[in-house]
Amino acid sequence: MTSLSASLVRGALLSPLKRAGRPDAALPPDRPTRPAAPVAPGPLAAYGRICGFTESGALPLTYPHVLAFPDTMRLMTGRAFPLPVLGLVHTWIEIAPHRPVEPTEPLELTVYAQELNRHRRGTEVTMTTEARVAGELVWESRSGYLSRHAPRRPEPDRTRTPSAAEAGASTPSAAEAGANLPAPTASTAGRPGAASPEELPARAEWSLPGDLGRRYGAVSGDRNPIHLYPLTARLFGFPRAIAHGMWTAARCLAETRDPAAVRTVRIDFRAPVLLPATVTYAADAAGDAFALRGPGDRVHLVGAVIRKG
Secondary structure (H helix, E strand, O other): OHHHHHHHHHHHHHHHHOOOOOOOOOOOOOOOEEEEEOOOHHHHHHHHHHHOOOOOOOOOOOHHHHHHHHHHHHHHOOOOOOOOOOOOEEEEEEEEEOOOOOOOOOEEEEEEEEEEEEEOOEEEEEEEEEEEEOOEEEEEEEEEEEEEOOOOOOOOOOOOOOOHHHHHOOOOOHHHHOOOOOOOOOOHHHOOOOOOOOOOOEEEEEEEOOOHHHHHHHHHOOOOHHHOOHHHHHOOOOOOOEOOHHHHHHHHHOOOOOHHHEEEEEEEEOOOOEOOEEEEEEEOOOOOEEEEEOHHHOEEEEEEEEEOO
16 A cells, blocks of 8 residues: 555656657556465455455456556556556456466466557557466456547658548547457447347446545555545546446446356446446346446446356
């Protein structure tokens, strides 16, 4: 927690000095690594309680992301990272659990910045996390983080006439283009005959308190100001504090049956959950296509599980 606080302070100081909007900017080559160690049982239990996971033995599907978050923040708040960290919004995550991981196994975690892409609302960076046990890759994820700003048009190449496609559109992000999706696609919209997020049947209703962001931040270490208080959230354009995307993802995945059979998970965060809130968890009969909806069927999150076999 101390290292995370130091990273956040450093990020706050450096953010005004950074200018987003250059997908060709250099990403830091560093790959911070958390040395192999078993998971502390107290923080794991606290995480499980706030996210709704049962004590099944294996680590929750999302927990390596939380364990690696201090190193992720250290990388993203460094001078070499091109985006201002304050106000970054988590837009999507893909998780590939190659096998169940027991809390007693010594888990080594590595993070790195994979790529930058233009996004219709700014610039998006893809961050990768890898977890290993005795050199074996047991879990990995990729996440998109959006730095919101007015899109910048690329400088024209005056040596030739641009095509109509080049003149009329910016390059889509990997998430928008679907380049990161496993085959078959993890989007419910891409499955023949699949229900849309609005059509998925409701399975549960959850009442989220106004201090959820602070409570989850205490467990995860993610104390981005947009999650903490209405005042700090308004500094970044949100009327109230918003729930962490990783809390909403974890809470939905806590409902997944037989997590040991999961091959990949894809979750897209569509709209922020303003706290306090009442949300509806909706899923198909198998629980492999799911969504989190708000009043008026506003879709906050869409996810899909692809199983082994």
